[in-house]
Amino acid sequence: MAYSDKVLDHYDNPRNVGGYSNQDEDVGTGMVGAPACGDVMKLQIKVGADGIIEDAKFKTYGCGSAIASSSLVTEWVKGKTLDEALAIKNTEIAEELALPPVKIHCSILAEDAIKAAVADYRTKQTAANTAVEAA
Amino acid sequence: MNRPIYLDYAATTPVDPRVVGKMMPWLFDNFGNPASRSHAFGWAAEEAVELAREQVAALVGADPRSIVWTSGATESNNLAIKGAMQFHAGRGKHVVTVKTEHKSVLDTVRELERAGCDVTVLDVQENGLLDLEAFRAALRPDTVIASVMFVNNETGVIQDIAALGAICREKGVLFHVDGAQATGKVPFSLDELPVDMMSLSAHKTYGPKGIGALYVSRKPRVRIDAIIHGGGHERGMRSGTLATHQIIGMGEAYWLARDSMGSENERIRSLRDRLMNGLMTLDQVFVNGDLEQRVPHNLNLSFNFVEGESLLMGMKDVAVSSGSACTSASLEPSYVLRAMGRSDELAHSSIRFSIGRFTTQQEVDTVIEKVSAAVNKLRELSPLWDMHNEGIDLASVQWASH
Ligand SMILES: Cc1ncc(COP(=O)(O)O)c(C=O)c1O
Numbered sequence: 001m002a003y004s005d006k007v008l009d010h011y012d013n014p015r016n017v018g019g020y021s022n023q024d025e026d027v028g029t030g031m032v033g034a035p036a037c038g039d040v041m042k043l044q045i046k047v048g049a050d051g052i053i054e055d056a057k058f059k060t061y062g063c064g065s066a067i068a069s070s071s072l073v074t075e076w077v078k079g080k081t082l083d084e085a086l087a088i089k090n091t092e093i094a095e096e097l098a099l100p101p102v103k104i105h106c107s108i109l110a111e112d113a114i115k116a117a118v119a120d121y122r123t124k125q126t127a128a129n130t131a132v133e134a135a
Numbered sequence: 136m137n138r139p140i141y142l143d144y145a146a147t148t149p150v151d152p153r154v155v156g157k158m159m160p161w162l163f164d165n166f167g168n169p170a171s172r173s174h175a176f177g178w179a180a181e182e183a184v185e186l187a188r189e190q191v192a193a194l195v196g197a198d199p200r201s202i203v204w205t206s207g208a209t210e211s212n213n214l215a216i217k218g219a220m221q222f223h224a225g226r227g228k229h230v231v232t233v234k235t236e237h238k239s240v241l242d243t244v245r246e247l248e249r250a251g252c253d254v255t256v257l258d259v260q261e262n263g264l265l266d267l268e269a270f271r272a273a274l275r276p277d278t279v280i281a282s283v284m285f286v287n288n289e290t291g292v293i294q295d296i297a298a299l300g301a302i303c304r305e306k307g308v309l310f311h312v313d314g315a316q317a318t319g320k321v322p323f324s325l326d327e328l329p330v331d332m333m334s335l336s337a338h339k340t341y342g343p344k345g346i347g348a349l350y351v352s353r354k355p356r357v358r359i360d361a362i363i364h365g366g367g368h369e370r371g372m373r374s375g376t377l378a379t380h381q382i383i384g385m386g387e388a389y390w391l392a393r394d395s396m397g398s399e400n401e402r403i404r405s406l407r408d409r410l411m412n413g414l415m416t417l418d419q420v421f422v423n424g425d426l427e428q429r430v431p432h433n434l435n436l437s438f439n440f441v442e443g444e445s446l447l448m449g450m451k452d453v454a455v456s457s458g459s460a461c462t463s464a465s466l467e468p469s470y471v472l473r474a475m476g477r478s479d480e481l482a483h484s485s486i487r488f489s490i491g492r493f494t495t496q497q498e499v500d501t502v503i504e505k506v507s508a509a510v511n512k513l514r515e516l517s518p519l520w521d522m523h524n525e526g527i528d529l530a531s532v533q534w535a536s537h
Binding site: 003011014017019031032033034035036037038039040041042059060061062063064066067 | 440441442444445448449468478479480483515516517518519520521529534535
């Protein structure tokens, strides 16, 4: 199968590989997919006090298109508010990377990873706020 | 362009230049139809086809008259199984085969099932081998035919054809063997093996694509219906003008294989061991399939925590196959490895290396380097590798399915 130049570029030079500690309160972690399906994406966002995503990191087990999709979204979410990040659609990811139809699920997974990371961050914040109120 | 290193000999082999040389004169100079009885063009072609029949028969230890030309092992598998079920419809409608067979057997029996036959598809053991007692237990009074492959195309595992055939004889069941991956790799003689039919292909053994044969035993005499009808060629079992140049190519390829098999297998075994030892220095690498009951040409490895397709991408200069069929919409890993009870992760992480006549030690060393680099790179990217290193059992994790 032929890969698009953009997929190849992300595969050869993946952006923002790595991770933060799950314990950090300003970090939201999304882990989606399953080894049995052949892809697992872990996306972490680090959110500033102003509610803007300062940084993002990923690790992915999966095909080249899955790696490229997650690498791309780490670039895209940076500098966005949480709601702006949630507005990123899988179709935009697929279009940017010129994914063929059989690889659309990779872009869906990347969108799910953003949602999961934001949800995790928000849960942590709510828990922290409740803890503060209770104190 | 720099060509990739070819380690996919189980998919197909280059046509040996000596074979190409033998085929060439039969395209323009000697173009006759072997079925033309009335002139020298036909006679010459017929003589060459009969010589090729003898060459093919010699490699597999059979009577040349038991060789029926076909377009390849796919057609031979169809002919053997459908032809036997049709001819022996009065005897029963049960057919037995194995989960790790080639699709040309599995899809054929599925088609028969739609047409009203009873189909049993047996499991294999973890090493890929069939359990003889389970096989015996599956044969019923109404079983017409059992079909088991000699050498598996994905793992190179060799089934115990002599023992399986003996069970079939005892139970009065026809025994068909898909030998596509065995020729030139496993020495055997059909005169001695209790096998009724065997499918053969040229292009896995340095012959051209699009030509194969079905061995149909004469002693004991095996009878099947044709599935392709026409001029009654090949004693009525397979009509269609014989592809003279292809047949001559197959004959020469099998003749060369018979000559070189012994020394070639030893050379290939040492290359395979070199490749295996080189790659097994990586952590968490597993061999799929029995290592003893296996042709030396095959090395099927799972690189845990690395997905197969991304690994293929990381070794662009190496031509191999992945057991991960993520390229299809189904996202299903290799059914052969799944049938062996491999976890989905390991099945998704598998690569089949297959070595052949033209593989060099230099190539093997380059492949070890490239694969190791790609595996290390992808593990750096893999959240599963991190989890493994943190001591997390992946089986205990609740994965969100999608
Ligand atoms: C075990 C096995 N059976 C059958 C076939 C099909 O052979 P052919 O390509 O000659 O139709 C192959 C090769 O693809 C094979 O490996």
